[in-house]
Amino acid sequence: MLRHTGQKRSFSHNLRLAILLGLNAGFINGAGFMAFRILTTNVTGHAALFAVNLAETHFREAGIVALWLLLFLTGAFVSGICIEIVGREKPSAYVLPIGVILLILTIVIIYGHGYNGSLHQTEYLAGSLLFAMGMQNALVSVISGSVVRTTHLTGMFTDLGTDLSTVVIRREQSTVRLKRLILLRIVVISTFLFGGVMGTFLFLRVQFNAFLFPVLLLVMVLLYDYFRFQLLRLMRRYK
Numbered sequence: 020m021l022r023h024t025g026q027k028r029s030f031s032h033n034l035r036l037a038i039l040l041g042l043n044a045g046f047i048n049g050a051g052f053m054a055f056r057i058l059t060t061n062v063t064g065h066a067a068l069f070a071v072n073l074a075e076t077h078f079r080e081a082g083i084v085a086l087w088l089l090l091f092l093t094g095a096f097v098s099g100i101c102i103e104i105v106g107r108e109k110p111s112a113y114v115l116p117i118g119v120i121l122l123i124l125t126i127v128i129i130y131g132h133g134y135n136g137s138l139h140q141t142e143y144l145a146g147s148l149l150f151a152m153g154m155q156n157a158l159v160s161v162i163s164g165s166v167v168r169t170t171h172l173t174g175m176f177t178d179l180g181t182d183l184s185t186v187v188i189r190r191e192q193s194t195v196r197l198k199r200l201i202l203l204r205i206v207v208i209s210t211f212l213f214g215g216v217m218g219t220f221l222f223l224r225v226q227f228n229a230f231l232f233p234v235l236l237l238v239m240v241l242l243y244d245y246f247r248f249q250l251l252r253l254m255r256r257y258k
Contacts, residue, residue, distance in 0.1 A: 030199045034206060037167045039240055040159050041207045043233045044152060044170040045214025047124075050229045051148050053222040054131065055141050059148035060156075061171035062091050083142050090146045094153025102161050113162070113244070116154045117237050123151040124234050131227025166200070172208055179204040 044060050051059030058064050065084050072081035098116040105112035127144055134140055156170040168174055182201045221229035 030203070033163045033167050033203060036159060036163060037169065037203055037207045038210050039236060040155060040167075041169040041210035042214040042217075043236050044155060045211035045216075046218035046233050046236075047148060047152065047214075047230075048170075048211070049215035049218030050222040051145065051218070053219055054134070054227065055145040057087075057141070057145040059145055060152040061173075062088050062149070063171065063173060086142075087146050087149050090150040091153035094150040094155075095157035096153075098154040098157035099161060102158070107161070113158065114241060116158050117241055120151045120154055121234055121237055123147045124230050124237075128227050128230045128234075131230070134227065167203065167207060169207060169211065172211055175204050175207050175211075179208070 048058065048060040051057065065087050069081055069084040069088065072078075072084060097119070101115045102112045105115070127147060130140070130144060134144070152170045156168055159167050159169050179201065182197060182204065185197060186201070217232070218229060221232060
C-alpha cells in the first residue's frame with residue numbers, strides 16, 4: 020500500500036490507500052470540528068477566514084489563521100522531505116511521517132482530557148491537527164503520484180466532474196484507466212464522508228478518546244504494509 024514491488028503502482032495499491040487514509044482524514048475532520056469548531060484537514064476555508072479577519076482588522080485572529088495555513092504547508096513540506104531524502108522504497112520514509120501523525124494524535128488525546136475550550140488550547144490543538152493532515156496529504160500524494168488526495172474533496176469533486184463529462188461525451192473512447200480514476204475518486208469521496216460521520220458520532224459519545232480510532236487505523240496501515248512487503252520478498256526469494 021505504502022510501498023510496492025515492481026516498476027509501477029497498481030490500481031489496487033491506490034485503492035487501498037484511498038480507502039484507509041480517506042477514512043482516516045474524514046474521521047479527523049469530523050471529530051476535529053466537533054472538538055474545536057475548526058476544519059482540521061484542509062485550508063480552503065481558512066484562507067477565506069484569514070481574508071475576513073484581515074478586512075475587519077482582527078489582526079490577532081488573522082495571524083492565528085495564517086499560522087494554521089503555514090502549519091499545513093509545513094506538514095506537507097516535512098513529509099515530502101522525509102520521503103525524498105530517505106528514499107521512496109525504504110520503509111522508514113513512510114514510517115517517520117506516520118509516526119509524527121500518531122504522536123500528534125496521541126498528544127491531542129492526552130491534552131483533550133483537560134481541554135476547557137480556551138482560545139489558546141483550541142489554537143494549539145487545532146493547529147497540531149492541521150500540521151498532521153498536511154503531512155498525510157503530502158504522503159498520500161507522493162506515494163500515489165498525485166492520483167490520490169485524502170484530506171479534502173474540492174479537487175476530487177472537480178476531477179470526478181470532468182472525468183464523468185468525458186465519459187458522457189466520448190463514451191466509446193472511455194478507457195479502463197479513466198473508469199478506474201472515476202472509481203478511485205468516488206471511493207475517496209465516500210470514505211471521507213463516511214469517516215466524517217464516524218468521527219462526529221464517536222466524538223459525541225467518547226469525546227477525545229474518539230481519536231484513538233485514527234491512531235489504531237494508522238498503526239494497522241503500517242503493520243499491513245510491513246508484513247505484506249516482507250511476505251512478497253520472501254515469496255520472490257524462494258521462486
